[in-house]
Amino acid sequence: MSAVAAASGGAAAAGEGVITLAAGWLRPVATLLARFGLTLHCVADGAPIPFSYWGEPEAGLEGRQVWVRSDTPLHSALHEASHALCMDGARRAALERDAGGDFDEENAVCCLQILLADELPGVGTVRLMDDMDRWGYTFRLGSARRWFEAEADEARGWLRREGLTDDAGRLTYQARR
Numbered sequence: 001m002s003a004v005a006a007a008s009g010g011a012a013a014a015g016e017g018v019i020t021l022a023a024g025w026l027r028p029v030a031t032l033l034a035r036f037g038l039t040l041h042c043v044a045d046g047a048p049i050p051f052s053y054w055g056e057p058e059a060g061l062e063g064r065q066v067w068v069r070s071d072t073p074l075h076s077a078l079h080e081a082s083h084a085l086c087m088d089g090a091r092r093a094a095l096e097r098d099a100g101g102d103f104d105e106e107n108a109v110c111c112l113q114i115l116l117a118d119e120l121p122g123v124g125t126v127r128l129m130d131d132m133d134r135w136g137y138t139f140r141l142g143s144a145r146r147w148f149e150a151e152a153d154e155a156r157g158w159l160r161r162e163g164l165t166d167d168a169g170r171l172t173y174q175a176r177r
Contacts, residue, residue: 032116032120040066066080082113086109111159128144163176
């Protein structure tokens with residue numbers, strides 16, 4: 001049985017030291033998301049982030065649009081993008097703020113956001129998982145890395161079955177249909 005992760009809602013004090021988009025990641029993340037047909041929008045510092053489920057500085061999501069600010073954590077942008085990629089096309093078309101989904105899909109989202117981090121030179125899976133832990137994601141095994149290494153096989157299978165990864169676990173750069 002897979003252990004699920006859930007964001008805590010962005011405990012700012014717990015998130016000290018996490019990578020934010022202000023650290024030069026806006027363009028690389030926009031480029032990565034564009035490979036999947038997603039668009040990254042950055043609002044002005046201090047402005048509300050449209051469609052943010054948890055509130056600022058967490059990323060917002062509307063259809064294929066990911067909304068951020070310079071202080072948005074990188075893991076949050078990747079998590080919301082992963083929600084857009086893991087939901088089916090009908091849900092994605094109607095999406096405003098609340099991605100919904102079930103237990104298995106949420107696990108797949110967490111797994112995908114970790115895999116996406118490897119596409120960003122200088123980040124990688126280990127750093128992203130550390131940031132997830134710092135921010136307050138909770139996993140039954142106590143950390144994102146322990147979950148990813150020991151229990152994420154079902155999530156990997158879900159990503160493969162839905163066409164987001166190939167049989168070798170590599171990204172296909174496709175969204176779920």
